[in-house]
Amino acid sequence: MKRILAVALLAAAVTACGSGDDGESAGGKTKITFSYWGSDARQKLTEEAIKKFEQKNPAIDVEGDFSDWDSYYEKLATKVAAGDAPDVMTIEIRGLAEYAGRGALADLSGKVDTADLDASVLPAGQVDGKQYALPTGVNSFSLVVNKSTIEKAGQKLPDDASWTWDDFVSLAQQISEKGGGTIYGAEYNYNPAFLQIFAAQRGEKLYDNGKIGVSAQTVKDWWAVIHKLIETKGAPDAAKMAEVGTKVDQALLATNTGAMGLWWSNQLGALTKGSGQELDLMRVPKAQGATTSGMFLQPAMHYAISAKTEHSAEAQKFIDFMLNDPEAGAIVLSDRGLPINSKVLAAIKDKLPPADQKVLAFMDSVKSELVPTVVPPKGAMQMEDILKRNSEEVMFGKTTPDAGAQKFLQEANAALAG
Template sequence: MKPRKMWTVALLAATVMTSVAACGSGDDKAGGDKIELRFSYWGSDSRQKLTEQVIKKFEEKNPTINVEGDFSDFANYYEKLATKVAANDAPDVMSIEIRGLGEYAGRGALADMAGKVPTTDFDQQALAAGNIDGKQYGIPSGVNAFSMLVNKATIEKAKQQVPDDKSWTWDDWINLAKQISASGTGLTGAEYNYNPAWLQIFAAQRGEKLYDGKKLGVSADTLKAWWGIHQQLIQTKGSPDAAKSSELIAGGVEQSPLGTNTGATGMWWSNQLGGLSKASGQELTLLRMPKTKEATTGGMFLQPSMFYTVGAKSEHPAEAAKFIDFMTNDPDAAAILLSDRGLPINAKVLAAVKDKLPAVDQKTLAFIDEVRSELGPIAAPPKGALQVDDILKRITEEVVFAKTTPDAAAQKFLTEANAAVAG
């Protein structure tokens, strides 16, 4: 559902909900003087189990506070959250991606967290991404980078070599994928996706921004070149066809070519290395993204995996901040969550749990350390970015399914996307 339509539907739904719905379960129904907090988040079954463990640990340390986990799968998360916010029944603590931070902050749904959570030991560049118009609406849960993941064993099975990620180009990736798919091994060389992070990196390599203030900064030529990569992968059979690719994208980690050992390369967030490795049962490796031939920058960036935010109407903002403080600054929380929500944002906490990280998380940390100096800053996109992502996915599908031309698609995307961020 489109975010603007989502908000409209949410407002309509709110009219039939109880008029006394209160943000944050303010009735403290857990008994006596205990405070009740609700914490909304999305994810997999494994994340839900980890979150339940970390909530239990928080409650042990804070016996006067109970935390109710409000869990959802990602596909339905924002629709459910919008409905609750519109009904004045927002959770006290909400997980929000960077692309949604401006949307919720712009609608007055979030509290300014400046000075409410200790952030001295945070990665300050990542922390700054949660600041909009001088207010700290989001506290990062951790950090990650959008990267290329490869299965070396699969590549070698196809009698190909793992590329040098310091110098490879998009043409190199397309050719490698083509060779792997044509190797007679039954393997697929690559998987593409619609993630705007890929477009953002690609645009940066061409000297452009995805967003330039409150308008799109990416050009029609860059969009056409980006869609050209999708088309070349399909045409050369380096990736599955459009229909199969859309099915795989919807299937997530477990059904991806990398996760099922039927593919060799794919773009994912670095904190997803663990889930993909577990699904595949094989060793996977993080690489830098390919570049355009004339690029002077790799375009990659360090991004908060998600933000913890506090509802503007929460009846317990101090306790909500205390929960976020625990999640980001307490080594006991980090020892449970590890890199599930990105590598810990607090440098001292990361150092305290570093030796406890599983081997796959150690690899993620080593990769981030290796490329950190190459990673550019990131800022929260303007209100409407959630809708822009939906527009990008829809129009990209029209291109790869050959329902429209890249020329027409570029103009359509820029028109619709600029209208979305303009409000």
């Protein structure tokens, strides 16, 4: 009886999960795998794009290998370690130096057509002068504001071309005061991009020659801005902010309990959807007397090809399709950042959802001020954790800003040194 059941179940198992063959599949098709992370919405778009690609290239069978972000790198590292890397992989700029520098990625220079791609963004995929990865699209770390909340508090939108951090803090304070304890002027985070902008305004680079280029004083001043926000009640305290976390859906802006916040430009859509109100993008405030806003163009993610792939021609074709084919662009739209292919962008412009139209307009208006970003060195994947931990230690009063800044620099440099 038990044996019959087992046999029946085995038979069922084979039919349920029998599509897991690898290598060349039936009909002489070449199979390549493509790994990426994201949400259900991205999965749908991607599957659709893959289908379109397969229609155009009947000899290639693309298998999407999807994972949520939290487990993506663990899974990818395991597969690369086992010599079973996906042919085409999505990689984040922070992991790029790690994977490229250790020989896991193939050089794409001259392999994929980059003629129509924004040349200023291409260096963001280069390590040691080789094009190991191509950006899927771009973002910038910007200020998101809820105009109506600001106006309801009797405040005016500042001129974002000239405002300073002090203006920002006092505006936040004013809004909070009028908000009656339910609305905060601003929310903050410890994103390295935030520090990078803050430092750039003072002429410092976040990464400089494989080391942290930010001075202890800058880190302390940066914390001082956040500290002042908390002190003046312009923003929630450290515990409350940690609770809100960095997930878009629970952001103060998304729940209409905050008026300003620093986010990646492509998160505007999600924030708007959460809040149900009109949200807009603005320039980040500047340091007193700064000549640059410090804002930069950041690839949302990268496409890369495994150094060990046996199907590099097919893999290149797929990346080419995803980046350069307007048909792919029409499906993917701005899901992987605003397209960097000018022709694709022109073709899909009108199809973008309203929030992304805004992002596009904003990016166009600040384009001349944005500096392209460079690939962070090996070890940068840990930077977010290190900065967050040390910042929280300071904000929770577990250590002084002086000691905290020293500890941050020491830990961060140790991580970069490997």
